[in-house]
Amino acid sequence: MIPNNIERIHFDSMNTCNLCMMELENVYDNLILSPEEIDLLDMPKRSFTVHFPVHMDSGDTKMFVGHRVQYNDARGPTKGGIRYHPELNLENLKNLAFLMAIKCALVNIPFGGAKGGIVVNTKEISRDEMERITRAYIREISDIIGPFKDIPAPDAYTDEKVMVWILDEFERIKGKHVPSIVTGKPIELGGSEVRNISTALGGVYVLEEALKTTDLDKATLGVAIQGFGNVGRNAAEILYERGYRICAISDSNGGIANKDGLDIPKVIEHKYQTGTVLDFPNSKNISNEELLTSDCDILIPAALSKQIDGKNVRDIKAKIIMELANAPTTLEASKMLIDQGVLVIPDILANAGGVVVSYFEWIQNLNQDYWEEERVLKKLNQTMIDAFANVHMICIDEKCTMRRAALQFAIRSILHAERLRGNL
Ligand code: NAD
Secondary structure, three states: OOOOOOOOOOOOOOOOOHHHHHHHHOOOOOOOOOHHHHHHHHOOOEEEEEEEEEEOOOOOEEEEEEEEEEEEOOOOOEEEEEEEOOOOOHHHHHHHHHHHHHHHHHOOOOOEEEEEEEOOOHHHOOHHHHHHHHHHHHHHHOOOOEOOOEEEEEOOOOOHHHHHHHHHHHHHHHOOOOHHHOOOOOHHHOOOOOHHHHHHHHHHHHHHHHHHOOOOOHHHOEEEEEOOOHHHHHHHHHHHHOOOEEEEEEEOOEEEEOOOOOOHHHHHHHHHHHOOOOOOOOOEEEOHHHHHOOOOOEEEEOOOOOOEOOOOHHHOOOOEEEOOOOOOEOHHHHHHHHHOOOEEEOHHHHOOHHHHHHHHHHHHHHHOOOOOHHHHHHHHHHHHHHHHHHHHHHHHHHOOOHHHHHHHHHHHHHHHHHHHOOOO
């Protein structure tokens, strides 16, 4: 709830982000915000919708809709993914762009937040159609993106290949090389070392900092991971190599468990051979619901949003939840986890490693100076440790959850930048 003493001057704008307002309400108790500050945070600075025709393989021409939201650029050019999804809508994109602004401020990289995409089901189009759709979308938004304006990245159903089409189309329009227009590129075209594992690795760095604040002994900890894609698989591999016992993991088909620990390199090989983690030797098949409530110390949701909800939260046995997926815990479950004494490392901190290494990629592109793996690892490690320390200090000072502390830190930082610019 917005405190009663705050008189809203809010004008009824079509552009207000209702989901962002709900996130902000979490921190109103601790942050004393003026009506102007709330209004500034409640809506994106710019949101664009474009319509464009594309020739399909059939010979027909079809109209497509694309969006790009630039939420806040007080701290630097906006940064955020481009996703392709049939149910993509502006309200969700506003919220995701807001969260990108929060994430960048939290890990103290000089970017604002953006998000965009095209309303399309990638399962229903060919690779050639996807390329033509991508290039047409970039032609529509080429004036509003740029290395010092707004830098796209991969997101749901877009990958390295799509980033190359974006790079190539943008460079054709501008008539020069501009590798810093997009991140998530292949190394050969200006991508960064470590990027493929950056989200998972950033999460592991934060987890290890969090563990130092508890009396839990790493050697005895069991970990359950939901999701075995880019983030979940890499998290499993990194934690396994660091000596953690991975006692359950799952993919969209279901999960496997072995309380003594799974041999992750062999599970990866099994998944590669069979297309699923199920039926892995010396393990028992379990459902995804069983994975979430399994007997583990650390639970890592790394697949979908809204997985931990009011129905299953009471059965969660983990002492720590590290949210590598975006928004895997509902608001209701988040509140209940506080009462249950579970330490939740929130998504905006846990999965920020990806955007941190994207920032490193952008710097390398601008300077045309490419870093060795060791340098990227060291800088990612330090960035995540610093972000954790800032959040942890607020948790102690204000006796609040990490989610609230992280939001608070980020919002203060964005508002500070706005104030320095004279916008508030
Ligand atoms: P991905 O598509 O590579 O993998 C998703 C995995 O989830 C797959 O293994 C899939 O089988 C599994 N899955 C799907 N439905 C499931 C279900 N019902 N139960 C269990 N597993 C299920 O995606 P990703 O890149 O690994 O992203 C995972 C999550 O992390 C998403 O929420 C994403 O938004 C978030 N995230 C990713 C990055 C990144 O750098 N890739 C960065 C920040 C946040």
